[in-house]
Amino acid sequence: MRPEIVVFDIGNVLIGWQPDRFYDGVIGPGARQRLFAEVPLTAMNERVDAGASMQDEVQALARAHPAWHDEILMWHTRWADMVHPVIDHSVALLRALRGKGVPVWALTNFGVETYRIAQGRFDFLNDFDRAIVSGHHRVIKPDPRIYAILEDAAPVPPERLLFADDRADNVAAAIARGWRAHHFTSPAGWAACLVDAGLLSPEEAAAPGTDAT
Structure with a gap:
């Protein structure tokens, strides 16, 4: 699916x-x-x-x-x-997905003030179609309540969500709710996951400045 x-x-x-x-x-x-x-x-x-x-x-x-x-x-x-460095390949994947019309959301543990600072510094944080920021909802991952907040906002069932997080406990919490989830350890692994899911071609998922062929 x-x-x-x-x-x-x-x-x-x-x-x-x-x-x-x-x-x-x-x-x-x-x-x-x-x-x-x-x-x-x-x-x-x-x-x-x-x-x-x-x-x-x-x-x-x-x-x-x-x-x-x-x-x-x-x-x-x-x-x-x-908060550095920018993980350029991940940003390229975000923008490749958006370029193909795939809705891209964020689910992040961030303070209200710190997220505002980060948005001003990193323009790609303004590219999300929807961002669920823990500080605004006063609950952090892996508490199930923050996943439920995203589910309530999403126009698709949980099994149609694909989530990437660097923490295994956050990934496990998503999987427990029926989400597809990827434990992020490198942008290359996340790129391969997106290709396997049929969302990007290998060329679209390649790191900036590399040849996927």
């Missing part, structure tokens, strides 16, 4: 999201390891993705951990430096 809507995750599918790499470059790997061990940055970020104010959350965490005050504030002041 051919999918009718392709659903993209964003972080580590279309753009890199590795805060540890950012901090490695700024404070060094050793200090970064101590920072992440002592400060619950991931839990804070999940609250932001679930709709909390990034500025408020970051400032509260900085006050609670004064030894890391300046480093924690970077999560807000330098957040844009943490």
Whole structure:
């Protein structure tokens, strides 16, 4: 059964999201390891993705951990430096699908403020036909409720959705609801999945600047 809507995750599918790499470059790997061990940055970020104010959350965490005050504030002041690089092949796949008239949606864990920043920086994030952003709905993947929100909005049944995400638990949650889903580990693998699904030809799915023949 051919999918009718392709659903993209964003972080580590279309753009890199590795805060540890950012901090490695700024404070060094050793200090970064101590920072992440002592400060619950991931839990804070999940609250932001679930709709909390990034500025408020970051400032509260900085006050609670004064030894890391300046480093924690970077999560807000330098957040844009943490989202890179653009995964060009994935962006090309998104645009190839749109060029063929295939509806392309997003299902992403993103804060309200951070998604707005990302949209301003990466124009392709404005190309989706529909984006289900966790911060707006105050629930994050892999909670089944966010998948249900997309299903309620989609004009097709779950088995006609094809979803790509870099996290295995998010993929498993989609499959449990009857979606077709791909665990994204590389754009080449995602390209092959789209070809296998009959949505793109090998030439259309080839990485920019390569010859698929």
